[in-house]
Amino acid sequence: MQNRTAHVKRDDMVIVTAGKEKTKTGKILRVDYKKSGVIVEGLNIIKRHTRAKNNQPSGIIEKEALIHISNVMLYCEKCKKPVKTKVLVLEDGKKSRICKKCGEAFDK
Numbered sequence: 001m002q003n004r005t006a007h008v009k010r011d012d013m014v015i016v017t018a019g020k021e022k023t024k025t026g027k028i029l030r031v032d033y034k035k036s037g038v039i040v041e042g043l044n045i046i047k048r049h050t051r052a053k054n055n056q057p058s059g060i061i062e063k064e065a066l067i068h069i070s071n072v073m074l075y076c077e078k079c080k081k082p083v084k085t086k087v088l089v090l091e092d093g094k095k096s097r098i099c100k101k102c103g104e105a106f107d108k
Contacts, residue, residue: 008072016071020044044067
């Protein structure tokens with residue numbers, strides 16, 4: 001059974017650290033835990049040739065493909081850099097991810 005944890009979550013702002021989309025930033029649309037990948041809005045665009053189905057016409061569709069989760073890092077708006085995070089346990093027992101450099105909280 002796969003453990004369902006990752007250093008990034010949906011709606012996080014990330015920067016790509018490797019591959020053809022290196023140094024580009026975007027928001028995470030989906031995290032695929034089984035394939036260890038993320039789909040980032042507007043990055044890693046691929047073209048798919050599709051057949052006509054029901055009400056959809058045939059044609060070439062552009063969509064985002066998976067980027068491996070090890071190739072993205074959280075982007076800190078305050079530092080303007082990709083950063084590592086640490087987990088801070090709050091008084092009520094909840095966990096929050098914070099930037100190691102400036103202390104900015106990512107979980108609002």
